[in-house]
Amino acid sequence: MKKITLGISSCLLGNPVRYDGGHKLDHFLADTLGQYVDWVPVCPEVECGLPVPREAMHLVGDAVSPRLMTIRTGVDHTSRMRQWATKKVMALAAEDLCGFVFKSRSPSSGMRGVKIYSPEGVPISTGAGIFAKAFQDCFPLLPVEDEGRLHDPGLRENFIERVFVYKRWKEFRASDRTIGGLVSFHTSHKLLVMAHSPKHYSALGKLVADPKQVKRDELFERYFRTLMEGLQFLATVRKNTNVLQHMAGYFKKQLSADEKQELQDVITNYHRELVPLIVPMTLLQHYVRKYNAEYLKQQSYLNPHPLELMLRNHV
Numbered sequence: 001m002k003k004i005t006l007g008i009s010s011c012l013l014g015n016p017v018r019y020d021g022g023h024k025l026d027h028f029l030a031d032t033l034g035q036y037v038d039w040v041p042v043c044p045e046v047e048c049g050l051p052v053p054r055e056a057m058h059l060v061g062d063a064v065s066p067r068l069m070t071i072r073t074g075v076d077h078t079s080r081m082r083q084w085a086t087k088k089v090m091a092l093a094a095e096d097l098c099g100f101v102f103k104s105r106s107p108s109s110g111m112r113g114v115k116i117y118s119p120e121g122v123p124i125s126t127g128a129g130i131f132a133k134a135f136q137d138c139f140p141l142l143p144v145e146d147e148g149r150l151h152d153p154g155l156r157e158n159f160i161e162r163v164f165v166y167k168r169w170k171e172f173r174a175s176d177r178t179i180g181g182l183v184s185f186h187t188s189h190k191l192l193v194m195a196h197s198p199k200h201y202s203a204l205g206k207l208v209a210d211p212k213q214v215k216r217d218e219l220f221e222r223y224f225r226t227l228m229e230g231l232q233f234l235a236t237v238r239k240n241t242n243v244l245q246h247m248a249g250y251f252k253k254q255l256s257a258d259e260k261q262e263l264q265d266v267i268t269n270y271h272r273e274l275v276p277l278i279v280p281m282t283l284l285q286h287y288v289r290k291y292n293a294e295y296l297k298q299q300s301y302l303n304p305h306p307l308e309l310m311l312r313n314h315v
């Protein structure tokens with residue numbers, strides 16, 4: 001499999017670029033996810049010309065447009081950072097990125113929830129770091145997360161699923177711009193979208209069912225925006241159970257009464273959170289192979305990301 005290109009805050013790969021000369025190596029990102037990823041490391045503070053070590057900074061002022069100030073001496077680095085960030089996001093547009101992992105809580109790299117202080121040093125609100133905001137404004141549909149949130153198994157699976165969908169969409173758009181191609185892409189992602197957001201599943205179905213309602217470029221743009229918005233909703237146990245039951249329905253005729261009962265028991269155990277998603281998925285995959293279930297075979301929901309990431313192994 002060709003590796004995926006993701007941006008990342010440089011200190012998360014163990015590069016000693018932090019204000020104190022240290023790093024914030026994240027082993028899951030560097031070692032596990034790293035096997036499938038070509039990382040593009042970015043350290044806004046060093047790349048905009050600040051030294052290592054340097055005085056620590058924080059955000060000051062209003063939530064919409066905070067200033068980037070050093071904490072002890074009050075030096076304002078906002079203009080320097082904004083100018084660099086504008087050029088950097090343009091350069092990153094050529095990098096074929098399928099996502100970005102930001103360092104949480106950083107006044108430069110934090111994608112959300114970064115503390116913003118009053119001039120007196122009192123926390124008054126939260127927002128995004130200067131570079132992270134410029135990046136997200138420029139690439140609103142690109143999957144982004146921070147390493148802190150990626151410690152949550154549900155958020156981790158959600159992010160990685162979005163990254164792989166983004167990659168497949170880019171590959172599809174590079175090789176096929178036909179309506180028929182869009183229908184095929186949609187067909188193979190139906191169950192995945194259903195597991196995230198039945199509402200977006202229905203909206204995407206309507207777009208594809210009546211492709212002539214808008215011009216082709218707009219159709220593709222609307223489809224992709226709706227898809228990425230829908231995938232941001234977490235695939236909960238309830239929604240996954242619904243999809244598993246939907247899949248089980250394809251084997252009504254082939255399975256014996258015993259096999260049907262076994263499948264229902266496994267799905268119920270997943271619904272009761274006694275076993276992880278990988279358990280009913282494995283049994284269903286077995287039946288998909290055994291009975292050559294064409295429609296299910298093409299579903300990305302069965303293999304949304306590499307098994308080795310073990311994203312469906314948690315209860």
Ligand code: SF4
Pocket residue numbers: 009010011012017018019042043044045046103106108109
């Ligand atoms: S958080 Fe961002 S700016 Fe700070 S050291 Fe890491 S990459 Fe550099």
